[in-house]
Amino acid sequence: MAIETVFGPGGSYSAGGSPAGSINQPKPLSELPRLARDTTAEDPWPVSVLSQKYHDAVARWPGAWVEGQIVEINTRRAGSAYLTVRDNFEDISVSVMGFRAFAAKARDFHQGDRVVVHGRPDLWVKQTRLSFMADDIRRVGTGDLKEQIEQLRRRLKGEGLFDAANKIPLPEFPKRIGLICAPQARAEGDVITNARLRWPTIEFSVIHAHVQGPQCPPEVVAAIRKLDSDPSVDVIIVARGGGSFEDLLGFSDEAVVRATAACETPIVSSIGHEDDWTLIDLAADLRASTPTDAAKRVVPDVVEQEGIISEARTRIESRIRALVDNETRMIEGYANRPSLTQPLTMLDKPQRFVDDAQVRLDIALRRIVDDASLTVEKLQSSLTALSPQSTLDRGYAVVQTTDGAVADDANAIADGAELRITLKRGALAASKTASLDDGR
16 A cells, blocks of 8 residues: 655654554554564554664665676666666576766666676665665676677677678568567557558558567567568568566577578567667668667658659659640741741742852853854864965965866976866866976
8 A cells, every 4th residue: 555654753654544444543653563573453564664664674784795797777867877787697686776976887887797786775665665775886797698699799790690781671662561579569559550650551460479588589580480471571570669688688599680680571670779789680681779760660651752752743744844835835936937937938049049050051151152152263264264265365276177186286287188277256267288487
């Protein structure tokens, strides 16, 4: 039963309730049983008295040094530190807290560190909870589990299980997501809710498995293989909320890591919080900081996609409009050309060419005729100058025999032979009577 108030400075108390059959009004401290063995069902201690008695007893316990492995640590609060230290041999843990100087030292420690802590036991009266109030902490080595995980990491990395070349890109628009998580886990709701807010048509194939403890590795391996063999599953998410270093050990199991690396379907790990790391994160195709982040990384945002489509449609419409406008301007330019508005103008240039050719041809023919006329005139002059008529015109005569041969030797013509003498005008018939001396 909850206690609203505890002992005050004056030594009295008040109770928020009392068990059935007890006295309804609180008794003075002097009337309560002094020792636990003196209490009875009719005369019990209130919860606050029991808690205070325990506190007083614990306060007399001596301080001690304890050794263990840090499985959880929180130093975010100013001036305080909260740790959970696990025994190195037994599955036993204790809560450790400290302030000021201890908190400053604790900031240098991490999960998996093996430490020795000095402090005193303390019982919080409000909830009757035992804790260890520490004032000093020292590192004595790296925790066994952490060292084992580090050795496994190095070995698997050497085999190439974490190589970037083995990573499979996530589908841009998945239709079905395979989800591996604990039953009724918050991670399941985070993934499904956020994924459907971003992409309402997405479907899920959910397989529940233990996410901590010895059952975790085999169940997670079986779930991965089952979803990987389902052709309708486009991507797989392995999700788990935050937890201590020990709680997340199952996801650093070698079988889980190998099954993740061998998975042919793209797989996303979302284990713990952003600061938590397990070996499955290195083998997965994508590591998400939280289940919510996994949902956002796996599916697109429908609003963003609608914006992309709208922008693309705007660009397409703009390009088409510009193309149509350009073609329209070209058609208008063609339509306004004189060759279409006045087709006869197309003949202007050929007509000019014909006219020019005709002029050139006329000039050329005239030149040819002139050159030919000049040649004829020259030939005519030469012919006239060389013709026998020109000789006759100068007073000479041509003597021919009866057979038409020109007589050029007087001795070659017989006396009495008939001759024909051609003058400038007309001709004479004559006969040779004698030859004259050439010297005359």
